[in-house]
Amino acid sequence: MLNSKLNLVLLTAIWFLSQQFFAQEQKEDMAYVKGGSYIPLYGADSVWVKVDDFLLDPYPVTNAEFLKFVHENSEWKKSGIKKLFADERYLYNWKSDYSLGENVSEKAPVTNVSWFAAKRFCECQGKRLPTLDEWEYAAMADEDTPDARVKESYNQKILSWYETPKTFENNVGSTFKNYWGVYDLHGLVWEWTLDFNAVLLSGESRNDSDTDRNLFCGSGSVGATDLMNYAALMRYAFRGSIKARYSIKNLGFRCARDAQSL
Amino acid sequence: MKKIIYFSLLTLFLVSSCKQSANKEIEEIAQERSEGISEMSVYNLPATWTNQDNEDIQLKDLEGDVLVMVMIYTSCKAACPRLVADMRNIEEKLPDEVKDDVKMIFVSIDPETDTPERLKAFAKENFMDQDPWIFLRSSEENTREFAAVLAVNYKQITPLDFSHSNIISVFNRQGELVFQQEGLGVNSDNTIRNIKETVSER
Numbered sequence: 027m028l029n030s031k032l033n034l035v036l037l038t039a040i041w042f043l044s045q046q047f048f049a050q051e052q053k054e055d056m057a058y059v060k061g062g063s064y065i066p067l068y069g070a071d072s073v074w075v076k077v078d079d080f081l082l083d084p085y086p087v088t089n090a091e092f093l094k095f096v097h098e099n100s101e102w103k104k105s106g107i108k109k110l111f112a113d114e115r116y117l118y119n120w121k122s123d124y125s126l127g128e129n130v131s132e133k134a135p136v137t138n139v140s141w142f143a144a145k146r147f148c149e150c151q152g153k154r155l156p157t158l159d160e161w162e163y164a165a166m167a168d169e170d171t172p173d174a175r176v177k178e179s180y181n182q183k184i185l186s187w188y189e190t191p192k193t194f195e196n197n198v199g200s201t202f203k204n205y206w207g208v209y210d211l212h213g214l215v216w217e218w219t220l221d222f223n224a225v226l227l228s229g230e231s232r233n234d235s236d237t238d239r240n241l242f243c244g245s246g247s248v249g250a251t252d253l254m255n256y257a258a259l260m261r262y263a264f265r266g267s268i269k270a271r272y273s274i275k276n277l278g279f280r281c282a283r284d285a286q287s288l
Numbered sequence: 289m290k291k292i293i294y295f296s297l298l299t300l301f302l303v304s305s306c307k308q309s310a311n312k313e314i315e316e317i318a319q320e321r322s323e324g325i326s327e328m329s330v331y332n333l334p335a336t337w338t339n340q341d342n343e344d345i346q347l348k349d350l351e352g353d354v355l356v357m358v359m360i361y362t363s364c365k366a367a368c369p370r371l372v373a374d375m376r377n378i379e380e381k382l383p384d385e386v387k388d389d390v391k392m393i394f395v396s397i398d399p400e401t402d403t404p405e406r407l408k409a410f411a412k413e414n415f416m417d418q419d420p421w422i423f424l425r426s427s428e429e430n431t432r433e434f435a436a437v438l439a440v441n442y443k444q445i446t447p448l449d450f451s452h453s454n455i456i457s458v459f460n461r462q463g464e465l466v467f468q469q470e471g472l473g474v475n476s477d478n479t480i481r482n483i484k485e486t487v488s489e490r
């Protein structure tokens with residue numbers, strides 16, 4: 027009967043829809059970060075930067091999650107990725123295209139992924155990479171304050187992590203939960219941001235504390251507004267030195283969304 | 289009535305996320321299009337750009353020519369006029385037989401301000417509203433991605449001002465990046481030599 031056929035189609039469609047709602051629900055697990063203004067400790071000449079409310083994944087993306095993505099999008103598998111989008115170290119630590127191998131934990135953050143791959147992963151979840159300002163804004167928080175940068179202990183903790191080897195092998199959630207309900211912003215891996223290439227440092231930044239005026243247009247865009255925050259300086263220097271196709275063993279990512287798009 | 293519901297549900301299903309079959313088809317078409325394109329080619333980027341004549345193009349449409357590209361914004365007062373001068377200087381020094389195979393391209397890092405009309409006016413002001421000059425703009429996201437490919441860094445400082453790397457890039461006929469000149473008002477001899485060599489490669 028035509029009618030029963032239609033019913034079947036309807037049921038199938040409803041099933042798909044419910045899948046969509048389920049996916050939506052998963053997005054609601056994201057942490058809500060209330061926006062505000064902040065002065066990036068190492069940014070454009072002490073200018074206040076406004077950050078809108080946004081949602082952020084509580085954890086970095088794991089190997090298991092990325093494996094699922096690769097299964098569904100085979101052009102991003104280890105042997106399939108175009109060289110334009112990732113260098114030869116892409117998923118270097120995985121055993122093969124669809125297998126992590128024994129030494130790689132499913133729950134550890136995925137690393138050795140290029141910016142292109144990270145960006146695409148987030149797009150496929152209906153999300154995006156966080157902007158540099160969003161990431162830095164969320165990362166100012168410690169366990170109980172939204173901006174802990176004035177606390178000496180906070181900076182020391184971050185810096186001591188920078189000296190700890192191989193934290194990228196730990197599982198996600200193994201560091202502290204911050205004020206916004208976000209884990210692992212410090213202490214696990216470095217993370218890609220959408221506009222990581224908005225950091226302007228000269229090719230040889232040891233040469234001069236000033237920006238290379240020949241290489242950049244506009245004002246010397248980076249000047250430390252707070253020398254105390256050596257940690258932030260390290261992050262900005264790192265971002266300024268990487269390229270979008272680089273796959274690095276301690277560089278992972280997490281996704282974000284606009285708050286109003288929910 | 290049921291048909292309407294069915295249809296709208298199906299539409300919903302079709303427009304949903306990456307992994308589902310509808311998108312697979314689009315991917316396959318894209319893959320087909322990209323067949324024969326080298327892995328390192330910028331023609332792998334699916335972005336659509338608009339030129340100063342308000343025509344939509346993909347970078348792939350420029351395949352076959354050697355491309356000389358720089359990222360600027362038209363309201364820039366500091367380095368950009370010098371970058372424009374550098375580009376003009378490079379073009380002037382190219383031999384005629386080489387010129388035919390070269391496109392000189394400006395890509396806006398300020399797509400919001402740099403509308404096609406604005407690009408057109410800028411092209412006219414600079415006597416560049418003809419071959420081989422092309423002015424392009426796209427979405428903010430596509431621009432960020434293209435900059436990532438070129439390793440050009442930029443940041444909006446104020447609503448009107450950007451800070452950006454001054455890099456002129458040369459792409460071969462397959463769309464692969466073959467040379468970059470960094471800095472302002474630097475000697476362009478090396479760049480010109482690279483363009484000539486790239487054109488002579490068939």
